Amino acid sequence: MMKNPARARVTAPSPGIPSVAALQELIRADKLDEARRAVLLALGSGRRDAEFYALLGEIALRRQQFARARWPLARAVRMQPRFGWHLMYADCLRRLGETTEARLQRDLAAKEVPQTPLSFYACGRAFELDGALQRASDLYQEALRLDPSCALASHRLGVIAIGEGRIAEACDLLETSLRDMPHFVDAYIDYGSALADMGRFEESVRLTRKALALDSSQYALWHNLGHALLNLDRSVEGIEALDRALAIQPDSATSRFSRATALLKTGQFEEGWREYEWRWRKTQIPRTDIAAPLWQGEPLSGQRILLHHEQGFGDSIQFIRFVPQLLELGAIVTLLVPTPLVRLFQGIPGVTQVAAVLDTGDGSFDFH
Secondary structure (H helix, E strand, O other), X not given: OOOOOOOOOOOOOOOOOOOHHHHXXXXXXXXXXXXXXXXXXXXXXXXXXXXXXXXXXXXXXXXXXXXXXXXXXXXXXHHOOOHHHHHHHHHHHHHOOOHHXXXXXXXXXXXXXOOOHHHHHHHHHHHHHOOOHHHHHHHHHHHHHHOOOOHHHXXXXXXXXXXXXOHHHHHHHXXXXXXXXXXXXXXXXXXXXXXXXXXXXXXXXXXXXXXXXXXXXXXHHHHHHHXXXXXXXXXXXXXXXXXXXXXXXXXXXXXXXXXXXXHHHOOOHHHHHHHHOOHHHHOOOOOOOOOOOOOOOOOOOOXXXXXEOXXXXXXXXXXXXXXXXHHHOOOEEEEEOOHHHHHHHOOOOOOXXXXXXXXXXXXXXXXX
């Protein structure tokens, strides 16, 4: 007797297991532990819906657990390819350094972008993070075509414009972004930077103070304020702002270097020069081609010391005046300076040699 053909099974919601929508709400509320337990309960009870694997991967992504996110996201896109899941999987792979596979997932998402502004924006972000700025710009423009008030898209277009040196255009885009989303702190941060890049420091100060009234916990806002005030010669106020920035990010070389400059401008030389050492972590790279230790105040009688230029001509001319102090300590002084300064510095009494090119790796010096 012929058996009845097998019927398709419809998985009914299991008792005690929240719906996918409820789980998504838990994730949006940052209740990640509760959401993860519920997803694992669902999978443990025999549910094998692609949505549960995607949710498990999303939870791991939010926790920065990229290796843990990889498997469930891969399972989700294999079971049911979806735009958003491809993007999440691409993000996970990118963070794991698997760039080729990440771009493949990104491209799969880009083939079927849902016709919504946020979808085009999200896809654009994936291309922007990969450095494909023209493709990202096209996707952001498509988001704006669908919704001219999509502040997220105009913001990212503004950021790209800043990076490409189109600062005036960036200001227009970022102003538009803030018009459409007045509490968008990221746009305030980038707009303030763009205004400063144009030398519009007063406007940058006003804009940044407005943003700080919305959110005073943002490091970048305090740094931008300090930078603008420093450029307005309001260094005392600049130090106060930079102190607030450093209270949030104590190891920021950018803010420490700016603060050093402000301290020097206000005559606080001892602390200012001490802070100025942060330049080696920000604007300059220490030389590694000199076969001698950096001088830290050791006795110099009979010791050969190499003085080499570090910044511009003006700084070299200003600080060459300390050479006599080294000579008084008994040092044998050699100067390594840019070619245009050689003839000028050759007139300094007591200097053994002045050159634009030297072999600094042959052990000829005791200190530098």
